[in-house]
């Protein structure tokens with residue numbers, strides 16, 4: 001080994017660069033070896049005829065990917081943060097999967113939305129993404145088999161549930177195969193024709209305007225607030241419009257080359273949105289899972305108590321309970337319930353069985369890995 005000390009016993013820049021080059025070379029070989037393994041995995045899956053409920057070979061395995069990322073985070077020695085390391089491995093896996101078969105997915109568009117950002121966070125950059133104009137169109141695109149998965153927003157930490165998504169599940173056979181939580185940072189953006197002191201109109205999605213309401217009241221009390229179909233649409237619009245600003249995220253700012261007048265203007269610093277991955281197949285247990293169900297209750301006294309009793313008895317951790325009016329007319333209301341655990345866990349299947357005794361209808365929307373990134 002050569003001496004890596006400089007004259008004062010210090011490591012020199014040249015020495016460090018030589019070391020980094022050697023490490024990169026090793027990384028390159030190791031990543032390539034990993035990619036070859038993934039190619040072999042594809043051959044094994046094809047030979048085994050490992051098909052899912054949609055009759056297609058299951059190249060993408062959400063539970064396995066969640067396990068890989070969790071293991072990386074748990075055994076990460078630092079100095080890089082666990083989340084940062086997992087993000088790098090997310091991209092390696094995404095590229096490896098693309099060698100097996102690139103994943104095709106639809107998301108709530110247009111390009112530049114937080115949903116697209118969530119889709120890339122979950123599947124990595126090698127996924128082929130297709131923007132759709134509305135949530136129910138994302139559902140339809142997956143149902144028609146044009147794409148394998150869809151990505152839709154389901155709840156925001158400050159504004160609550162996204163009813164369109166819950167309602168779309170009622171008339172659909174699609175299942176949930178994953179969740180992804182995204183920290184939402186809103187920025188005030190302008191095009192080349194607008195200066196801060198001239199802003200008289202502010203465009204954004206109604207939810208984003210609501211999430212920045214206090215900031216807007218304090219800083220732009222007289223600007224007209226205009227709700228449009230998405231943040232990305234707001235960004236597109238102000239690209240050429242005078243005296244106008246948009247509230248949108250980084251993806252839209254970059255896509256439409258807008259200037260950030262002010263960063264992170266959301267009222268709640270931990271503003272986040274949860275997105276769901278929807279598809280045709282059920283996901284086996286990953287070791288840390290959630291289950292989502294829809295329950296239609298008979299309209300009788302004590303119904304809500306009966307609904308919650310089996311969860312309480314089995315000490316199951318409910319993460320969300322949402323009520324929606326039933327659209328079928330047969331029952332007055334339905335509950336969307338999320339809880340920890342997988343439908344194949346004995347305790348969970350027993351709980352679901354008890355629930356079926358007292359509910360008019362119980363539909364399992366899916367059991368899926370708790371979001372890792």
Ligand SMILES: C=C(O[C@@H]1C=C(C(=O)O)C=C[C@H]1O)C(=O)O
Nearest residue numbers: 038041059060061064065093096
């Ligand atoms: C390699 C596999 O296939 C895909 C690629 C993975 C990876 O690169 O680690 C993990 C799960 C699958 O989405 C596998 O199933 O193990």
